[in-house]
Amino acid sequence: MKASTLCEPATAAEAETAAALTELEAHVLAQIAVHQPISAYDVMKALARSPVSSLSGSTGAIYPIVKRLRERKLVESAPVKDSPRRAEVLSCTPAGRAAAARWVGSVSEADLLPHDPLRSKILFFGLLTKQEQMRFLLEASRALEGKLDEIETYARAHEGLNLELASAGAIAGTKARRRWLQDVLLEISQS
Numbered sequence: 001m002k003a004s005t006l007c008e009p010a011t012a013a014e015a016e017t018a019a020a021l022t023e024l025e026a027h028v029l030a031q032i033a034v035h036q037p038i039s040a041y042d043v044m045k046a047l048a049r050s051p052v053s054s055l056s057g058s059t060g061a062i063y064p065i066v067k068r069l070r071e072r073k074l075v076e077s078a079p080v081k082d083s084p085r086r087a088e089v090l091s092c093t094p095a096g097r098a099a100a101a102r103w104v105g106s107v108s109e110a111d112l113l114p115h116d117p118l119r120s121k122i123l124f125f126g127l128l129t130k131q132e133q134m135r136f137l138l139e140a141s142r143a144l145e146g147k148l149d150e151i152e153t154y155a156r157a158h159e160g161l162n163l164e165l166a167s168a169g170a171i172a173g174t175k176a177r178r179r180w181l182q183d184v185l186l187e188i189s190q191s
Contacts, residue, residue, distance in 0.1 A: 026103035033100040037089035
């Protein structure tokens with residue numbers, strides 16, 4: 001399936017830049033576009049505390065991405081005045097904002113059936129005994145229950161329509177995964 005987009009690129013170079021963004025790079029770029037000026041540290045904190053996103057907010061992931069976005073002229077930085085640590089804040093260039101908008105407005109194959117480690121592991125359940133399979137499914141189901149509580153608590157503590165919509169998607173997806181695991185558990189217990 002070819003990606004469709006609501007925000008067509010003005011040039012072939014812009015199309016190539018947007019297509020070359022990884023999911024995490026695009027997410028970081030959009031975070032900067034929406035909250036600019038923002039520090040890389042604040043981008044990292046926002047990713048790390050969000051139970052709605054499964055993307056890595058680690059230092060080892062974010063700072064190299066910011067560097068690449070700068071090199072590609074999608075982001076620019078400005079020093080924070082009187083900062084003893086030489087802190088900088090980030091803003092999107094017009095090309096960066098356009099690339100972020102193209103990412104938000106596009107649908108790709110990866111959006112339709114995203115990677116799911118639980119689904120991947122179940123493909124290889126033949127490596128486990130029936131008892132090990134059932135233990136895994138019970139453990140994963142309990143962990144999803146905890147994740148659901150975390151998402152619901154986070155959603156209640158934070159405001160904003162877009163966050164509410166994203167949280168509702170995360171809640172619905174988590175509930176669906178939990179129901180699916182329960183179906184798999186029932187199927188395996190009856191086999």
